Amino acid sequence: xxxxxxxxxxxxxxxxxxxxxxxxxxxxxxxxxxxxxxxxxxxxxxxxxxxxxxxxxxxxxxxxxxxxxxxxxxxxxxxxxxxxxxxxxxxxxxxxxxxxxxxxxxxxxxxxxxxxxxxxxxxxxxxxxxxxxxxxxxxxxxxxxxxxxxxxxxxxxxxxxxxxxxxxxxxxxxxxxxxxxxxxxxxxxxxxxxxxxxxxxxxxxxxxxxxxxxxxxxxxxxxxxxxxxxxxxxxxxxxxxxxxxxxxxxxxxxxxxxxxxxxxxxxxxxxxxxxxxxxxxxxxxxxxxxxxxxxxxxxxxxxxxxxxxxxxx
Amino acid sequence: xxxxxxxxxxxxxxxxxxxxxxxxxxxxxxxxxxxxxxxxxxxxxxxxxxxxxxxxxxxxxxxxxxxxxxxxxxxxxxxxxxxxxxxxxxxxxxxxxxxxxxxxxxxxxxxxxxxxxxxxxxxxxxxxxxxxxxxxxxxxxxxxxxxxxxxxxxxxxxxxxxxxxxxxxxxxxxxxxxxxxxxxxxxxxxxxxxxxxxxxxxxxxxxxxxxxxxxxxxxxxxxxxxxxxxxxx
Numbered sequence: 001x002x003x004x005x006x007x008x009x010x011x012x013x014x015x016x017x018x019x020x021x022x023x024x025x026x027x028x029x030x031x032x033x034x035x036x037x038x039x040x041x042x043x044x045x046x047x048x049x050x051x052x053x054x055x056x057x058x059x060x061x062x063x064x065x066x067x068x069x070x071x072x073x074x075x076x077x078x079x080x081x082x083x084x085x086x087x088x089x090x091x092x093x094x095x096x097x098x099x100x101x102x103x104x105x106x107x108x109x110x111x112x113x114x115x116x117x118x119x120x121x122x123x124x125x126x127x128x129x130x131x132x133x134x135x136x137x138x139x140x141x142x143x144x145x146x147x148x149x150x151x152x153x154x155x156x157x158x159x160x161x162x163x164x165x166x167x168x169x170x171x172x173x174x175x176x177x178x179x180x181x182x183x184x185x186x187x188x189x190x191x192x193x194x195x196x197x198x199x200x201x202x203x204x205x206x207x208x209x210x211x212x213x214x215x216x217x218x219x220x221x222x223x224x225x226x227x228x229x230x231x232x233x234x235x236x237x238x239x240x241x242x243x244x245x246x247x248x249x250x251x252x253x254x255x256x257x258x259x260x261x262x263x264x265x266x267x268x269x270x271x272x273x274x275x276x277x278x279x280x281x282x283x284x285x286x287x288x289x290x291x292x293x294x295x296x297x298x299x300x301x302x303x304x305x306x307x308x309x310x311x312x313x
Numbered sequence: 314x315x316x317x318x319x320x321x322x323x324x325x326x327x328x329x330x331x332x333x334x335x336x337x338x339x340x341x342x343x344x345x346x347x348x349x350x351x352x353x354x355x356x357x358x359x360x361x362x363x364x365x366x367x368x369x370x371x372x373x374x375x376x377x378x379x380x381x382x383x384x385x386x387x388x389x390x391x392x393x394x395x396x397x398x399x400x401x402x403x404x405x406x407x408x409x410x411x412x413x414x415x416x417x418x419x420x421x422x423x424x425x426x427x428x429x430x431x432x433x434x435x436x437x438x439x440x441x442x443x444x445x446x447x448x449x450x451x452x453x454x455x456x457x458x459x460x461x462x463x464x465x466x467x468x469x470x471x472x473x474x475x476x477x478x479x480x481x482x483x484x485x486x487x488x489x490x491x492x493x494x495x496x497x498x499x500x501x502x503x504x505x506x507x508x509x510x511x512x513x514x515x516x517x518x519x520x521x522x523x524x525x526x527x528x529x530x531x532x533x534x535x536x537x538x539x540x541x542x543x544x545x546x
Contacts, residue, residue, distance in 0.1 A: 070493075079509065
């Protein structure tokens with residue numbers, strides 16, 4: 001306690017110094033925080049624009065606001081790597097940086113409805129049309145499509161490779177109680193899968209049906225570990241093929257086409273939506289340039305996406 | 314890929330200072346450090362205040378703090394998400410899916426830990442120090458400061474425990490940060506993503522960095538618990 005006494009005397013004497021220290025600490029902290037936020041608010045790097053405060057020369061092509069837009073998309077789109085090619089091309093040409101949040105389609109739709117993103121790129125066409133109808137989104141465009149495939153362990157215990165019809169394949173898996181791993185995350189893929197079970201007249205229930213609640217990559221990995229079957233978009237499968245021991249057991253059934261749409265979150269509901277930049281992005285995606293990038297995107301020599309619209313209305 | 318291959322690959326990423334990995338690790342540290350600093354500013358005074366009150370009068374709030382210490386991070390994340398979402402009460406701030414939102418979530422996780430552990434530390438010796446300080450003529454502010462100073466090892470322990478919890482946490486920052494590359498992707502969310510994408514060497518590399526940071530944090534904690542031998546004060 002003697003030491004304590006000295007301490008107190010010391011503090012009494014150094015009171016102002018101590019207060020200064022506290023102030024300095026707070027100052028430092030604020031700086032740290034602000035730098036953290038400022039980093040976040042940093043404008044996107046715009047090529048060929050030399051730091052004019054507000055470029056106002058009326059040329060709409062070159063004067064998009066210096067900003068970022070938030071794109072909510074599905075894990076399958078994101079995991080394929082397409083956006084890593086497509087979005088930088090957009091940013092280079094027009095300026096706005098695109099920040100990508102990858103979620104299941106259900107969550108991405110919810111993100112859009114809540115106004116937490118500016119633009120959606122998803123693949124559940126019926127649900128998208130409902131979103132347009134209800135006024136949650138506008139300017140929807142069919143951007144590209146790919147197809148779903150059924151993959152399974154090379155052992156193929158259910159003999160699906162001998163089957164061409166999706167309905168029959170699903171019925172065979174269910175009746176033989178062969179392990180099937182389902183996304184179970186309310187994603188576009190999951191929603192499609194549920195429709196297919198219904199079409200096959202099967203209730204997907206029981207120990208053989210594993211609903212894992214994960215993205216496509218995780219689901220494929222778990223299917224591999226479980227030596228089961230799963231339904232996947234071709235893109236994610238191709239991009240992960242080398243790290244998996246899974247083969248395509250069924251493809252080509254017309255029901256398996258998978259249409260991707262892009263749409264703006266309705267600026268009438270959410271004034272903060274960066275509508276001008278979003279429209280530019282949508283235009284870019286369906287422009288010859290964007291469509292060319294999509295169709296030439298390959299992994300392991302195979303194309304993943306087909307440009308445009310692949311389904312009938 | 315075998316675990317061994319993964320570890321070898323991971324070390325080469327770390328040793329070559331792979332920019333993606335470094336950026337993520339730095340963001341992790343920055344977010345968690347800011348969150349814990351703020352949580353310290355809130356939690357230490359609260360813990361000190363409660364620690365100096367008679368035990369009977371803080372029974373309810375103590376129970377509440379202990380419960381919140383075990384708050385599942387995803388629940389904290391969900392609450393912050395609902396608050397910060399554009400349709401939520403703080404939606405006008407527009408900070409969802411930014412590092413600021415992640416700081417908020419980690420702050421919510423760290424405050425109860427820092428406050429509760431500070432309270433426990435102060436209770437063990439604070440009363441005595443408080444009375445002594447008063448006897449020696451210290452005012453209210455000086456008394457409180459003296460109490461904090463005398464319990465500094467317990468308080469450092471509390472802060473470091475809070476840091477250890479938030480930096481290793483994945484559920485909350487995934488929900489409120491959105492795991493956006495280059496902006497809100499931190500070590501834990503990157504590990505989840507890279508595992509899903511099959512980039513296991515990157516996932517393992519990040520895991521090793523996280524373990525290393527955790528080791529440093531726990532070494533500090535160990536020193537504080539030993540009453541500050543080899544102390545940093």
